[in-house]
Amino acid sequence: MNKFGMFIHWGIYAATELQEQAIARYNIPREEYEAIAKTYDPYKYDPEEWVLLAKKCGMKYICFTTKHHDGFCMWDTKYTDYNIMNTPYGKDVLKMLADACHKHGMLLSLYYSNPDWHHKYGYNPLSTHQWRVVQRDEVNMDAYIEYVKNQVTELLTNYGPIYTMFWDIPPQIQDKSINELVRSLQPGIFINDRGFDTGDFSTPEREYEAPGGARFTRMTEACNSVDMQSWGYRKDATFYSIRHLTTSIDKMMAMGGSYLLNIGPRADGTFDPVHVARLETVGNWYQRMEGCLEDHEADDYEYNVIGGEWIATKKNGKSYFHFHNGTCGTAVVFTKYPNAPKSVRLMNSGRPLRFDIELLPEFVDGNTGFGKDNLLHIKDIDVDAFASEPIVIEIEW
Numbered sequence: 376m377n378k379f380g381m382f383i384h385w386g387i388y389a390a391t392e393l394q395e396q397a398i399a400r401y402n403i404p405r406e407e408y409e410a411i412a413k414t415y416d417p418y419k420y421d422p423e424e425w426v427l428l429a430k431k432c433g434m435k436y437i438c439f440t441t442k443h444h445d446g447f448c449m450w451d452t453k454y455t456d457y458n459i460m461n462t463p464y465g466k467d468v469l470k471m472l473a474d475a476c477h478k479h480g481m482l483l484s485l486y487y488s489n490p491d492w493h494h495k496y497g498y499n500p501l502s503t504h505q506w507r508v509v510q511r512d513e514v515n516m517d518a519y520i521e522y523v524k525n526q527v528t529e530l531l532t533n534y535g536p537i538y539t540m541f542w543d544i545p546p547q548i549q550d551k552s553i554n555e556l557v558r559s560l561q562p563g564i565f566i567n568d569r570g571f572d573t574g575d576f577s578t579p580e581r582e583y584e585a586p587g588g589a590r591f592t593r594m595t596e597a598c599n600s601v602d603m604q605s606w607g608y609r610k611d612a613t614f615y616s617i618r619h620l621t622t623s624i625d626k627m628m629a630m631g632g633s634y635l636l637n638i639g640p641r642a643d644g645t646f647d648p649v650h651v652a653r654l655e656t657v658g659n660w661y662q663r664m665e666g667c668l669e670d671h672e673a674d675d676y677e678y679n680v681i682g683g684e685w686i687a688t689k690k691n692g693k694s695y696f697h698f699h700n701g702t703c704g705t706a707v708v709f710t711k712y713p714n715a716p717k718s719v720r721l722m723n724s725g726r727p728l729r730f731d732i733e734l735l736p737e738f739v740d741g742n743t744g745f746g747k748d749n750l751l752h753i754k755d756i757d758v759d760a761f762a763s764e765p766i767v768i769e770i771e772w
C-alpha cells in the first residue's frame with residue numbers, strides 16, 4: 376500500500392461546525408439536523424484544490440467519507456433521498472472529487488459507515504456507535520445489509536478505480552459475501568478491518584504510544600486528524616502539535632505502516648487555512664524524508680547506539696535511524712555497527728553529517744567493554760533546529 380494519504384471527513388455535519396457525530400454528541404433534534412440538507416450549499420467546493428493540497432503534502436491517495444454515521448450520502452445514490460443531489464447544491468461531489476483525482480493521478484479511497492442514524496433499518500444491536508434515537512426503528516439487518524450492498528455497488532461502479540475500501544465501525548456480523556462483492560467490482564482494492572470480515576489491513580486510530588520498534592505483522596494504515604476532538608470541521612478546534620503528528624507518522628511508517636492524516640472541510644467546501652497550514656508543515660517534513668519512510672525493510676543488525684531511542688530501517692543499501700524523541704545532543708555514538716560508513720546524512724536538513732571513528736574517552740567503560748573498539752561518532756546534528764520532528768539519520772555503510 377502507499378504510505379501517506381489524506382483522510383477527508385465531509386458531510387452536512389460540517390455546517391454544525393462541531394463534529395462529524397454532532398447530531399448524537401450534541402443531542403441535536405433529528406428534524407433540526409436533517410433540515411441542514413435543505414439549505415446545504417458548498418458553493419465554493421473545488422476538489423482540484425483538495426487534490427493539489429494532498430499532492431503538495433506528498434500524499435498519494437485521498438480517502439473520502441461517502442456516508443458517515445449520520446447516514447447522509449455525498450454521492451448520487453438512488454437508494455435514499457437523503458443525499459447531496461437533494462440539496463440546493465445538487466451536484467455529485469464524489470464524482471467531482473473522483474474526476475479531480477483521476478486528472479491529477481491521485482488515488483481515491485472510500486470511507487463508508489456501517490452505523491446509519493437515518494436509515495429505517497440502520498440500527499444494529501450488535502455494534503457500537505448506535506445512536507439511541509435510532510431505536511425507534513425496527514431491527515432488520517438483512518434489509519439494511521441489502522441497502523449497504525446496493526450502495527457499495529454504486530460506489531464501486533460509477534467512480535472509476537477505487538484504491539481502498541474503508542469500512543467504519545465493525546458491525547460484528549460476519550458475512551464474507553460483502554467484501555467478495557467489493558472485490559468483484561474492484562479487483563485490485565485493499566479493504567480495511569472494520570467491515571464484515573477482517574479484510575486486508577488494520578486501522579489503529581489516533582494511536583501514538585504504540586510500542587516503537589516492532590514491525591507490523593499485518594498490512595496497517597494508521598489514521599489521525601489534525602484536530603484532536605474531531606474529524607469533521609470544528610470551528611473551535613484543538614490541534615495536535617506538529618511534533619506529535621510528525622512523530623506519530625514517522626513511528627507508524629518506520630514500523631511498516633501507512634498513514635491517513637485527516638482534514639475536515641468547512642460547509643462551503645473549502646479548507647480552513649489554519650488546517651491547511653498545519654497539513655503543509657507536516658507535508659514539508661514528510662517530503663524531506665525523501666521516500667525513506669516508504670518501501671523499507673527492518674534493519675536487523677544488532678546495533679548499539681548511544682544518544683536517544685531509535686528504530687532502524689533500511690532501503691537501497693542505506694540504513695535509517697529514526698530518533699522519535701530527537702537525539703539527546705548534537706552527536707550520537709555507535710558502539711556496535713557493521714563497518715565504517717561511506718556517508719552519513721541528516722534527512723531533516725538533507726545535509727551530510729560529519730563522522731569520525733575514534734576511541735572516545737568519555738565512553739570508555741571497563742564494565743561494558745565500550746572503548747575497546749573504535750566508536751563511530753556522528754556529529755553536528757542540528758537537533759534544536761528540528762525540535763518539532765523526529766531526527767532521522769541516513770547511513771550508507
Ligand code: GLC
Binds near residue numbers: 384395504
Ligand atoms: C471513529 C469515529 C468516526 C471517525 C473514524 C475515523 O470511528 O467514530 O467518527 O470517522 O473514527 O477513523
